Amino acid sequence: MTHPQHVPALRLLRACDAVPVRGDLDRALAAARLDDDVQKAENAVLREAFGVPEPPTAGEEAEAWRSALRPALRTSRALEEFRRRAPYPPDSRQRLGALVDAYPDAGDDGVRALLVDWMTGLQPLGAPPWTLSETGGPASEVVRDAPGRPRSAERRTRLMDTLEAPDPGRRSGAARELLDWPEPEPARAVLDAYLRGRVDLPSGGCLARALATVAPAELGGEGIVPARVARLVPHLGPWETVPLIPLLLGWWEHGPAGLRTEAAHALRTAPAEVLADHLLPRIEAGAWGLLDLLAGRPLLGSSDRTRIRDRLRAEGRDGLAEGLVLDEGPGSVPRTTAPTGAVHRPGRAELLRLARTGGPEQIRRALSRLAEEHTGRAPDPDPALKQVIGELLAHPRPKVRLHAHRTSRTMLDRPAHLLHTAVLLDDSQPDIRRMAIRTLCHAAWEPAVPALVSLLDHTHPAVRGEAAEGLLLMGGAAVPALRHAVGQARPDRRSRYTGVLDRLTGSDGAPSPR
Known part of the structure; x- marks a missing residue:
């Protein structure tokens, strides 16, 4: 079969690794209207754009839906009403095929635009074709998508709507997908569904990170399942647990036996x-x-x-x-009374314990004493010190986090210090993030490149600017991650990555030397 000349144009875009956008489709459809066989040309363009094969024999239910669709093509209002109220056939590919076949019969440009909008909702342009399994209206059009498919605001909205679906399996499937999204809003929505018992997911990981951003007062609200909150708390850092102590203590004192056990386990992580x-x-x-x-x-x-x-x-x-x-200090307990005038100098183990469990001032003094006692240029080999510093990088006080980072630079080897610095790329304070970016980029530490690229989409302009300048310092090592990000980014945010990539590669496409 010979395709109309407009179809190879769309195929050429894909062959060049370009993602077709709505403007490309609109131009191809406009050109198809100049073809000798307009209906055949338009049908071929739409089938190529949305990955719809030539229609197989439709089932009785799908054929009935096609017949009901045609009268709705008279006006935009009639089509919108049909989309809201008409029952859906179970096979979405048949639905998409019916919309493609109906397009040439729609004489009104507004109706045609609505049909293309509907098709795009079912199968976003540039995304691999997939088979949807739905039983109801538009909110049920979402199941687990093909891996690597470009994200979009519409796709995110559909997934978040599916968290309210009646089928528990579909709710959990949408929740697992949303946890992979980098923005905080999807994770918060999944956390809310989990804490209210609407989805069942393993505790920990992304759920715990989302829990750390929730005010304790919200966790005691109506509909929240306390045992699920308590089950997530042990996956938080020790200092992230501190604001939740009063809430957990109330559950431990007044809750049923099962909740008391969960709350006690959570409290012991503080x-x-x-x-x-x-x-x-x-x-x-x-x-x-x-x-x-x-x-x-x-x-x-x-x-x-x-x-x-x-x-x-x-x-x-x-x-x-x-x-x-x-x-009560080093040595056996009870101790003999110290001589008058003797000064107790805490040992290393006690200093590490103070740094891990003390208040902010105790932590500062313990870290300062450890740094003072570190002599020579050789790094400290004690793994307990690395562990304590790693915990303090999640402390709720910014000054404690910065003091721990300085101690890491003073006492640990370069790889360990850079690993600790990379933790601060996720810090809640923009200034601390910027400091971490500068440190890692001036050190040319390539493992940080993917995290730095993700910061180009940060909500704070200063962080985005610092990340862009840092990636330029990294040179050609940043190019593969930037190209990957361009392919995955939403169209409205793609320029954040292409701008840095263009500055790195230059006009000839070759990476600039560092």
Whole structure:
């Protein structure tokens, strides 16, 4: 079969790795109207654009839907009403084929435009053809898409609408897809559906990251399943758990047995010193049951805590007293009295413990002491130090995060420091992100390139600008990731990547030297 000349034009676009857009389709359709056989030419253009094969024999239900569609082609209002109210055939490819066949019969340009809009909703231009499985209206047109398909605002909206679908399997399928999207809004929508029990997903990962952005007051709202919140909390960083302590404590005290277990497990992931600060005033008032949450967790010794332990022993509660573990300094406990005038200098283990569990000022002092005691130019080999610094990079206080980063630069080897720096590319403070970008790009650390490219779509203009300048410093190493991003980006945001790519490659398409 010989195709009209307008069809090879669309094929040529794809052969050049170009994604056809609506303007390309409109031009091809306009040219098709000049063909000797207009209906055949228009039909061929639409079938090529949307990947619709020559129609097989339609089923009885699909044929009935085709027949009902034709009277609706008279006016735009009639077509819109038909789209809203008419039942849908189960095979969306048949529906798409029916719309293609109906296009030449629509005499009004407005109706034709609506038909193309409908086709684009079913099969976005440039996306691989897929088979949809729906049973209802437009909100049910979404199932798991072909991997690597370009994202679009319309596709995201359809997926988010599917979170309200009656079929649990389709809700969960849409939720899994939305978790792969980089924007925060889809993850928040999936988190809300998960916390309300509408979707079933493994806890952790993207859900936990989304939970860290939610205010505690929202997590106690109507419809939220408390056990699901508690199940996600252990996947947060220790300091991300701190704002949730009052909420979790209420569930632990007043919830059913299953929720109490989940809440207790979540509370034990909070820094011990911070949790103790919340609990000890009530423990001093005689709420001994709260000691279960601190049992076996080392705490820094103090006169108030020692007094509580002595009181427990005096009341015959030796089991609770043994569970309250107080670290009163190096050596055995109890210690002999230190000579008058002696100054207690905490050892390395105690400094690391203070850095992990202390308040902001204790952390600052512990990190400063560790840096002071680091002599020579050789990096510190202690894996515990790397772990503590990694935890502090997620601390809620920006000054603590920056102090931890400076300590990493002072004490650790270059690869470890750059890995820690890369963590700050996701920091909530734009200035800290910009500092991390500059550090990584001046170090020419190529593993950071994909993350830097993703920051070209950041909401803060200063972060986008810093990422663009940093990628220019990276030189040719950034070109493959930028080209991949261009192919995946939404059309309205593609220029953010092409602008940097053009500056890197120059007019001849070859990467500029670093």
